[in-house]
Amino acid sequence: MALALRAGQHSHRAGAQLKSALVLFTALLVGCNGGSESPVPEDPSAQRARLLTADQYRNSIAAVFGDDIADSVLSPMPPLSRTAGLRANGAAEVGLTSDQLSQIQRSAAAVAAKVVDPAHRDFLLPCRPADANAADAVCAERFLREAGRLLQRRPLADERLAALVDGAGRAAAQTDDFYTGLALALEAVLISPEFLFIADRSEPDPERPGARRLDGYALASRLSFFLWNGPPDDALLAAAASGELHSEEGLRLAVERMLASSRLEAGTRAFFDDMLAFDAFDSLAKDPMVYPRVTGATLAQAREQTLRTIVDHVLVRDLDYRDLFTTRRTFLSPALAVVYGLPVEPGWTPHEFSEDSPRIGLLTQVSYLAAHSHAVRSSPTQRGKALREEFLCQVVPDPPPNVDFSTLEENEHAKTARERLDAHNSNPACAGCHLVTDPMGLALEHFDGAGQYRATENGAEIDTAGELDGALYDGVEGLARALRNHPKLPGCLVNRVYAWGTGGPASPVHDRNTLAWLEDRFAAEGYRLRGLFEALATSPAFRTVRPAEEAVKLDHGPGPTAPARISEAQLALRDTGVTR
Amino acid sequence: MRAVVALGAALCLVAARAAAEAPPGNTIGYVFTDLFWSVYQTDGAEECPQGFNDGPREQFAARFPAPEKLSVEETRLAMEAATWHPSGAPHDFAFHEIESTYAYGLDLDGESGPNDFRHPDGSPGIDNEIYRAVGCIIGFRGPDGVEYIFQSKAIKDEAYNRMMINLTGVDSLENDDSITVTVYRGRDELLTDATGEAIMPGGTQRVDRRWGESLIRHTRGRIEDGVLITEPIDGLVIPWQNLQVPSVQRIRGARFELRLGQDGAEGLLAGYADVDTFYYQLIRNDSTHHLANGQISAISLYKALRRLADAYPDPETGEHTAISTALDVRMTRVHIVDEADDGRDDPGGSAFPVSGR
Structure with a gap:
């Protein structure tokens, strides 16, 4: 493998210059034709192992x-x-x-x-x-x-x-x-x-001299782990072997088949489970004395509820991704229904919250509310931070190591979270970050640390008004709509899907054209996830690669890197036969 | 301290307001989580001055001091036969009845006679002859009597014995002079809370319309100062399960007296238990092993039940067929879903039921 990867490390400066010229030329052609569609960028994605x-x-x-x-x-x-x-x-x-x-x-x-x-x-x-x-x-x-x-x-x-x-x-x-x-x-x-x-084993791209593309099997693997989170099946490997994946029509047919497969659900669930940081549920717990109605089963089912909601919305119904944040549709289980205060049938059953319900969209599901709270109380800060990081791809810095929590803890007369957090606004060292997180989290304060609805907190009215990047709201529905209409929302999903599909973080330099084009396609097709998957899977960026610095380490890096060790172990097996 | 008192007062006020409000849809349901024969106990067992009754093991030893000289038919099987074909006729063993002024229960007959108990709160006319019969049997006494332990445990562990009541037409959980009470059997497991010890309120129970249709009962009731008092239900059948064995209890003239809350209810279910049903439930559910463990001589108990039975005389023999009783009952609030009431069979109905928060 090391040799194969080394083969993919050739310099592509000349190729990149040529491609840039082609992109510019294509853009000019489109402009001359008065076309509304942006040209398909041909920037390759990073090559990785x-x-x-x-x-x-x-x-x-x-x-x-x-x-x-x-x-x-x-x-x-x-x-x-x-x-x-x-x-x-x-x-x-x-x-x-x-x-x-x-x-x-x-x-x-x-x-x-x-x-x-x-x-x-x-x-x-x-x-x-x-x-x-x-x-x-x-x-x-x-x-x-x-x-x-x-x-x-x-x-x-x-x-x-x-x-x-x-x-x-x-x-x-x-x-x-x-x-x-x-x-x-x-x-x-x-x-x-x-x-x-x-x-990502690569080979010279015969259609673009000097550039490299994934070989058929590497492309098959990239496709299957992207869309199915699993290995290629026999048909996909056969398409790789025959060279069909290297033809535009062959690739289109393969992607079409994969998008129609039931395995797409597994891939979609895995992607959102990762994007929503649901691995937190593996260790999430609530204080049973404070939240006796929230058991381990409740939390596990909260995770499942959100994944079911997403799959139903973006795959089964093929709806606008943004509407996940305002949808009233979801699914309930008996343990979750206790938290939502609703009757329910055994097993998982579909449910739609009424228009006057405070439950609207993913932000008001137990998974989001409970995962971004403390064990004994809610956390507007955690909720706001997660909103920015998970859905808008923004980075909120961690608190400084010398942060003084006493201003928060000593405010014993505060009845509501807003009153407790007011301490942050008066402290310039805290306000910088808290002003970008707390207003969103405070809009969710009608839900306690386990995601249960509460009309008041410690007997006091809860003020849920706030602002999200210029959009003012007076409650959770307003927040949901502000996020749904946030201009960064689709682009963030595109960024995450691109990273998921190509096997690593998107480069703000090398991948920006592709990301912009994908975002345009996403918008043009009504923010349908299937369309985004298809656009990426059939894009030039998906099937062509540029050298990756990380891969070089496989050959030349210091000893501890694992692939080198595995190669040695594997070579040992080859040398001695398969013995223990 | 002042703050604590103020907070407590505020919470009481909140609770009172909540109770005074009508439940959603003027309906509230509760599922049984604990149900057991009500036994008034003092720390020194003063109500049993003669001590506790012997069980089958002690009676066997007294009756057969040298069992090895007798056949199985003459000893063990003879006692089995006497257990399964009981007689009300007296026998040689002493039986210790309760000797107490007090008992839990209700005044079922509206009279206060010499055989009646007085409630610990001072109320006279308490009818509870089952207490008189079982009160000095270890197996029926808490906290570690075998019957006491297994009965309520079985309610949490099993579903056959899922009983619940649905209150409809409720304007207030504090005071309402007329509501409808329906008794159902449920179909679903109870949900244990995060402590692993309590049943959490807010679960859902489906009405058992298939096997539980014959168990449905309707009655009227009223709520006074947060306490539900129902009119009698004649022929309440309670599916009973203990040690994985299904059986029933039949209570005639059954009535509830329950303190209602937003999350649960607690109080008494009182009435007249059918003597034979009571007895056969006991011996069907419990092997001699369990009876011996609880020092429950079924043979002696049957004679006591016959002797103390106080209602519903047999029209031919005049012998009473039922015995007054009271059961401690605790319930947790649930959503009761009756498929006979909803529109799930409506082909035009939405796949996504719309409601709530």
Whole structure:
């Protein structure tokens, strides 16, 4: 892989200049024709190698071997740092320690053992060995060729396949068990960097001399992890093999099929789960004495409620993304209904809040309100900060290390959050940030720290008036509409989708043309998410790449970088056969 | 301190205002979370000066001092037969009834006779002969009697025994001279709160119209100073479950006296329990193992129940068939959803029901 990535590091200065000229030329042509559509920019996206996320690891195992095997093993992938609004972005920067690699190896062994166990082997293996107590190279090759292709998302090189088959045979001979040998070879595939890393392998772009494009398999992987959060299926790999993905029509048909697939829901849920920082729910808890009606199940279902709302809105109904912030439609479960104060059927049932309800849009769902609150009380500051960061892609600095909380805590006569937070406005050191967060959070103060409605706070009326970047409102509905109509809202989603799709943060320099074009397309198509997905997936930026500095580290960086270590481990396996 | 008092007063005022307000839709539902025979207990068990009753294990030992010399038929099976084919005739074992002036319960017959108890609050005429029968049996006494423990636990753990009441036409939870009370069986599990100990209010219960239709009862009631008092329901059937065994209790002339709140209700369900139903519920739900654990001699208890039964005489024999009782009941507020009332079968209805906050 290191060699392949190195091949993608060529300088593209000349190509970039040519492309800029082409963009300008195309723009002039469009202008002459009086066309209203902006030209399609041809700036390439960054070339990266990124680690599978925990979900992608799980989905990969499930796609090839089934849910039961995937769910029998905890994903060994390490947690990722949130970068530019997405945890997935951290996958392009993360390294692996030897301990983490050891975890991955243990999971690989567990998965491999499951695949060949008596309960699974008859339907997961395409053949039976002539003798279960001896090596069978023909059967081993049949299995490893196909499993390797699906797991590594490209065909195994002949030399690699031969080494795996040889390793399986030698292990079978040593243990007198064909399946033990096969499991060992499969384990080697599962710890290989080709499986663990999604590498943007590239090749010269024949249509643009000097530029590089993703090779067919890398494009297939980028498409499938973007839209499905999982590996390519057989049809997509076949399209990659045949070269169809490199034709405009072939790519369009592939994307069309992927957008029509039920797997699109998994990809969409994963994207929004990441964008909304729902990983916080993995450790979120409320004080049971303060919020006895909010259990662990309630919080888990709050996360699910929002994801269901989003999927229904943007996929099932194909509605304007911005209306997620003003929609009254959602879904309820029995545990959540207690918090919302509503009767409900068992299971998940659709529900629409009435027009006079304070529940309007995602901001008023329990997930948002509870996740951005303290364990025992609400937090207008956290809620306002999250609004700016998650939906407007703005960055609110953390409080300075010497912040004096006493002004807040000592205001014991304050009954409402607004009165408590007034202390910030009188302190210039605090006011700078709090003035950009608190007004939005205070509009949500009719909901306590668990997201339950309250008419008053400590017996006092709650003032929910405020302003969001010039839009004045007197309550939560006004805030919802102000956010819905905020000019930064669509652009932020475009930025996040671009990063999610291309595997790393968008560059404000290199990607700005593409982002602007995508935002225009998004607006022109009524802010439909499907349209945005399609536009990005079929765009030149998606299929062409520019050298990435990060990738250079794979070859030349200091020792601790994980891919280098994995390569060494993999090479060791190749050298010695598949033995432990 | 002054601030605390002021806050307390303010909270009381808020609570009072809330109670005085009509519930949404003039309707409020409650689901049973605890239900057990009401037993008035003092710390020193002064109401049982003769001590507690022996159970089957003690009676077996007294009756068969050398059981190894007898056959199984003559010993264990003989006691099983006596348990399952009980007789009201006296036998050799002493039975300790309650010897107390006080009991919880209601004045069911409107009379104050020599056999009546006095409520601890001083009210006379309390009818509760089941208390007289079971009050000195360890298994029926809290906090660790086997019946006491398992009965309410079963309500939280099971769904067969899901009982609830729906109050309609409620103008105020504080005072309303006429409301409708409907008893239903529910279909859904109870939701435990974040402490893991309490049932949280605000859950939803669907009315069981399939198997629970015959259990539905209607009556009228009134609310006085926050307490619901209903008119009698003749033939209330309570699905009862204990130790995973389903059974029922039949209460004649059943009436509720409940202090109502926004989140729950608490009080008494009183009436006349059918003697045979009471008895067979007990022995069906409890094996000899559990009866022995609670020192409950079913054989002796049956004789006491027959002896103390005080209502609904058999028209042929004149023997009373029912015995006055009271059950402590606690309930939690729920949304009661009755498919007979909504429009879900309406093909033109919205897939998204519209309501609330």
